[in-house]
Amino acid sequence: MRSAVLGASATWTLPGFIDRTFAELAEGARDKSVQFTSGKDDTILVVLQLAGGNDGLNTLVPFENDEYHKARPTIGKKAKDLIKIGDGLGLNASMPFLGSMFKEGQLGVVQGVGYPNPNRSHFVSTSIWETADTNNRSNTGWLGRYFDNACEGIDPTVGISFNKSTPESFGAMRNPGVSLSSPELYRWIHGGGQKAKAEEFFADLNQPEHGVDGPVDGGSIDMPAGGKVGAVVGESNLDFLERVALDAQVSSKKILEVASKHRTTLTYDGTPIARNLNLVSRMIAGGMATRVYYVSHGGFDTHTGQVNSHDRLLGQLDSALKSFFADLKQQGNDKRVVLMTFSEFGRRVSQNASAGTDHGKASCMFVAGGGVKGGLYGKYPSLTELSQGDLIHTVDFRNVYADLLGGWLKAPGVESILGGKYEGIGLV
Numbered sequence: 001m002r003s004a005v006l007g008a009s010a011t012w013t014l015p016g017f018i019d020r021t022f023a024e025l026a027e028g029a030r031d032k033s034v035q036f037t038s039g040k041d042d043t044i045l046v047v048l049q050l051a052g053g054n055d056g057l058n059t060l061v062p063f064e065n066d067e068y069h070k071a072r073p074t075i076g077k078k079a080k081d082l083i084k085i086g087d088g089l090g091l092n093a094s095m096p097f098l099g100s101m102f103k104e105g106q107l108g109v110v111q112g113v114g115y116p117n118p119n120r121s122h123f124v125s126t127s128i129w130e131t132a133d134t135n136n137r138s139n140t141g142w143l144g145r146y147f148d149n150a151c152e153g154i155d156p157t158v159g160i161s162f163n164k165s166t167p168e169s170f171g172a173m174r175n176p177g178v179s180l181s182s183p184e185l186y187r188w189i190h191g192g193g194q195k196a197k198a199e200e201f202f203a204d205l206n207q208p209e210h211g212v213d214g215p216v217d218g219g220s221i222d223m224p225a226g227g228k229v230g231a232v233v234g235e236s237n238l239d240f241l242e243r244v245a246l247d248a249q250v251s252s253k254k255i256l257e258v259a260s261k262h263r264t265t266l267t268y269d270g271t272p273i274a275r276n277l278n279l280v281s282r283m284i285a286g287g288m289a290t291r292v293y294y295v296s297h298g299g300f301d302t303h304t305g306q307v308n309s310h311d312r313l314l315g316q317l318d319s320a321l322k323s324f325f326a327d328l329k330q331q332g333n334d335k336r337v338v339l340m341t342f343s344e345f346g347r348r349v350s351q352n353a354s355a356g357t358d359h360g361k362a363s364c365m366f367v368a369g370g371g372v373k374g375g376l377y378g379k380y381p382s383l384t385e386l387s388q389g390d391l392i393h394t395v396d397f398r399n400v401y402a403d404l405l406g407g408w409l410k411a412p413g414v415e416s417i418l419g420g421k422y423e424g425i426g427l428v
Contacts, residue, residue: 043371043408046280046293046339047143047169048273050317052300053122054343056363056391058310059095060109060380064088067383071350075307075357085109087376094315097322098366105374107366108427110400112381114362114393118345122301122359125344130168132398132418142401142417143292144172150411151175151291157255160283161294162276169294177292180255258286264327273297274320281327284337291409300343304354317341321368338369338408338428342397348389362393365400367427371408377425398422 062068063079065088082090083099091099091109101107115134119125128134132142140148143159147170151158159177161167166179262285268274276295283290297317302310321339328334346363362381378395385392403424405411415421 040287040289042291042336043410044284044291044293044333044337045404045409046277046295046337048317048339048341049167049294049296050300050313050341050343051126051296051298052302052343053345053347053359054300054363055302055306055310055347055357055360056343057347057349057357058306059092059314060111060364061090061092062088062380062383063090065383067349071383073351075351075355085376087380089376089380092311092314094311095318097318097325098368101325101368102374106370106372107368107374108372109376110365110367110395110425110427111376111378112362112391112394113342113365113378113397113400114345114391115396115398118361118390118393120345120359120361122344127168129342129344129397131171132401138419139171140173141167141169141171142405143167143169143294144176145417146292146405146409146411147175147177148172149413149417150409157288157290159292159294160255160288160290162279163294163296167294178255255283255288258288259283262286264330266323266327266330268323269316269319271316271320273316274323277320277324278327281324281331284328284333285331302347302356303352303358304356306351306356325368335370338367338371338404340368340400340404341366346391349383349386349391350389361387361390363391365397367400367404371428373427377427395425396422399425400427403427 057068057072058075058077061077061082063077063082063084069076077090077092079090081093083093083096083102084090085099085102091102098107102109115128117134119128119136124136127136130141131138147158156175157178158175159170161170161177161179163179166176170177170179259279259282262282264278264281268278273295280293280295283293297313297320299309299313324339325334328337342365343363345359345361347357347360349360350357352358381391381394383391398418398420399422401418402414402422403426405417406414407424407428411417
């Protein structure tokens, strides 16, 4: 973390802050000269992280390439075990739903995605993807800069993450969205021993009688059964504390009320990724103002015994997406939602001695939904012209971000958000 953490035992009051700000947060900006869009009636982006470094070579397989089979004699995929999508490429057979989306023109598969001077560290590379800064010096994230640039005055829930901590991509100067810990959220929605305690905590949080000791220079507050609301740079200590109290209530009570109302006839698996996408679909159905949802699917650091674990993870992803997109279609929201996957890096071309793969560089991305122009994008990297045993990227991930920001979310100032001029590749 880049900032300090304040204990959640602090208490405060909300007099002036509610008078000044609540109406704007709940109902949108009052300045009618600038119309900010909301997820209630406009496009929505879901960002899905494949944490650990997804092996793009066994996700999007160049099965006609002899070099692939030489490099992976035991973990390589055979043509008969793939969903062929053209150009000598096949999707891992664990993803039949994504295969059907591709055939229906609703899945964009971006080949060879990466960035210049890649880093094989999980932490550093994830930070680069989250901030869209290859120098890894930014203290704001690409989505946080979007929130600041295009969503000021909208409900604090403009961005919702289901990570236990706020993703670095949400880092913002003014509006960092909210982050909820999904296990607690899920238990609260469905009852259980935590419910009364959580409700009492959030009620007490907004009816305090004592002040806060000590300065607050930024950072975040961890809140049981709720989430973590990042600090906004440049606001006063009192404003920060007051805003956190309001955000805590909005990001818990309101979200839970909305999510608990929607009932689907579809069945979601019991995996964490399926549960979180189920919650996202509930919030979309409930008319949340949220423009960006962020979920993670972990376990992709496949150093040993890769085949079974990687296939299983891709199968869980595919099943969760099948339920999620069917749910959106049933709601009538399928044309408003686009989902993007990303992973901090790919894996080495050659398998290791443990029937796994080690940290690599370039990989592939999926962009899915009714608003996507399906097909293959970019060029598959060479399997012979390598960089220290790794694939050399052919598409900069910021070109994909540019598509989603400018083409899908209709954000102004995409160049300033991404810190440079990046042309979209025509995905949406």
